[in-house]
Amino acid sequence: MDIRENDKTLAEHITCVHQHGCHPNREKKDLISLETLREYISLCKTYTPxxxxxxxxxxxxxxxxxxxxxxxxxxxxxxxxxxx
Known part of the structure; x- marks a missing residue:
């Protein structure tokens, strides 16, 4: 993919995310559940890098x-x- 095509793809992705709130190729139902996200964040808080x-x-x-x-x-x- 050349630079212009890559820039176009990136711009399309960004505008779609801002307009629809999700990845253009992903429906909102494919997102992880709020409970799973909470559990993951809780686990991350126990890790001290x-x-x-x-x-x-x-x-x-x-x-x-x-x-x-x-x-x-x-x-x-x-x-x-x-x-x-």
């Missing part, structure tokens, strides 16, 4: 590099840090 210190350092280095590159770029997009 961790980041290995070496990976954390790589993420920090990549972020610093991105910010450095952004300072010298003509692209006005701002990259902000969101860590908790």
């Amino acid at each position: 961790t980041v290995d210190p070496a990976l954390r350092e790589r993420i920090v280095e990549a972020y610093v590099e991105m910010r450095r590159d952004a300072r010298y770029s003509s692209d006005p997009t701002f990259v902000s840090l969101r860590m908790t």
